[in-house]
Amino acid sequence: xxxxxxxxxxxxxxxxxxxxxxxxxxxxxxxxxxxxxxxxxxxxxxxxxxxxxxxxxxxxxxxxxxxxxxxxxxxxxxxxxxxxxxxxxxxxxxxxxxxxxxxxxxxxxxxxxxxxxxxxxxxxxxxxxxxxxxxxxxxxxxxxxxxxxxxxxxxxxxxxxxxxxxxxxxxxxxxxxxxxxxxxxxxxxxxxxxxxxxxxxxxxxxxxxxxxxxxxxxxxxxxxxxxxxxxxxxxxxxxxxxxxxxxxxxxxxxxxxxxxxxxxx
Numbered sequence: 429x430x431x432x433x434x435x436x437x438x439x440x441x442x443x444x445x446x447x448x449x450x451x452x453x454x455x456x457x458x459x460x461x462x463x464x465x466x467x468x469x470x471x472x473x474x475x476x477x478x479x480x481x482x483x484x485x486x487x488x489x490x491x492x493x494x495x496x497x498x499x500x501x502x503x504x505x506x507x508x509x510x511x512x513x514x515x516x517x518x519x520x521x522x523x524x525x526x527x528x529x530x531x532x533x534x535x536x537x538x539x540x541x542x543x544x545x546x547x548x549x550x551x552x553x554x555x556x557x558x559x560x561x562x563x564x565x566x567x568x569x570x571x572x573x574x575x576x577x578x579x580x581x582x583x584x585x586x587x588x589x590x591x592x593x594x595x596x597x598x599x600x601x602x603x604x605x606x607x608x609x610x611x612x613x614x615x616x617x618x619x620x621x622x623x624x625x626x627x628x629x630x631x632x633x634x635x636x637x638x639x640x641x642x643x644x645x646x647x648x649x650x651x652x653x654x655x656x657x658x659x660x661x662x663x664x665x666x667x668x669x670x671x672x673x674x675x676x677x678x679x680x681x682x683x684x685x686x687x688x689x690x691x692x693x
Contacts, residue, residue, distance in 0.1 A: 446498075447473045447484045468618045484512055508616055515614060516562070516581070516683075522691050525613045526562040526644065529578035531555050531659055532663045535628045542647060547654035556653055557661040558625070561590060562683060564599075565612045565620055571599040573683075574666050583684030588666040589639035591646060593629035599669060599686070602633055 442659060451469040457687040472494045473487035517524035534556040536548045547554070572595050573587040589595075594602045606623050609616040629650075637645035642665055644652070652658075668680035681689075 436631045442476070444475045444482045447487075448490060448494075449473060449474055449484075450488065456633070461526050509614060511614060514580075514618075515617075516688055517687060518614060519565060521612075522687070523565045523614070523685060524562065525617060526560060526575065529558060529560045529661065529663075531557050532625050534654075535626070536650070536654075537628045537630055537649070539630050545648070547652045548647070548651045552654065554654060555656055556650070559588070559591070559661045559663045560589065561592075561624075561664065562618055563617075563624075564687060565609075565616070566690055567612060568608065569690070570603075570608075570620055570623070571686065572601055573599050573686070574663065574670055576663060579637065581683050583682060583687075584627075585683045586680045586685060587667055587669040587683055588663070589636075591649070591666060592624055592641065593636070593646070593650075594625075594627070596633045597635040597639065598671065628677075639667050641667055 447533040449471050450473075453467045464684060471487035471492035473484045474671070476483045476485045512525075514527060515523070515525045532555065534552075534554060536552045536611055538545075538548060543551050560578040562573050562575055562581055572590045573579055574590045576588060587599075589597070590599070594604070595599065596602060601624060603623065603625070606627060609619040623644075625685045632646055637647065640646050641647055642649075649662075653661070670680055671678050
């Protein structure tokens with residue numbers, strides 16, 4: 429197979445050396461095949477420059493050795509960095525870190541405050557306690573969960589629903605008009621945390637009121653903490669994070685399970 433390819437040389441003197449071609453079936457797929465992506469194939473080709481124009485020559489099946497070779501070559505452009513102690517996973521496609529429990533300046537401007545609120549009935553800025561949290565950032569998404577204790581979590585740590593308003597019940601953050609960070613590197617961690625802790629809490633997301641146990645729901649819990657000027661969040665009130673599957677609540681998910689699920693999304 430010979431295919432013409434147009435490519436402009438870069439100032440760095442790079443030359444088009446190889447091409448990877450991806451194939452998939454054009455035939456109608458069954459439901460199961462569609463979910464798995466259907467049959468696929470990949471081939472590696474040398475690019476021939478003998479006629480002065482890059483031409484994709486005949487190829488061979490793409491092998492793991494090819495992938496390792498190019499992964500190693502491309503990885504040379506990634507500079508090593510010393511990771512802070514709170515970072516759990518640092519990968520080009522996913523960043524995971526945790527923060528301890530703390531009293532933080534909180535911003536409440538509830539659009540439809542329920543009747544009977546004492547401290548949060550009007551626009552309020554005041555210090556309030558937060559439990560320890562874990563953050564999972566991927567390209568375009570941020571998941572936020574609370575931790576049962578204020579210590580570095582392990583893979584088998586069961587996650588809790590975050591009490592932060594504007595977090596969906598699946599753990600993802602509602603960004604509103606906040607700009608998503610351009611990178612998911614360690615340097616972007618402060619941007620992600622500001623989006624969670626330094627933005628105005630205007631309303632709970634659908635179902636979020638029921639992510640705490642006891643009477644009153646999530647907003648009234650925050651109101652009671654604000655009224656008595658609490659310095660510690662009652663973590664025991666937070667329900668374990670249980671994704672729904674087929675209409676039924678699944679078992680509580682661990683940090684390791686949520687990381688795997690986030691990496692696939």
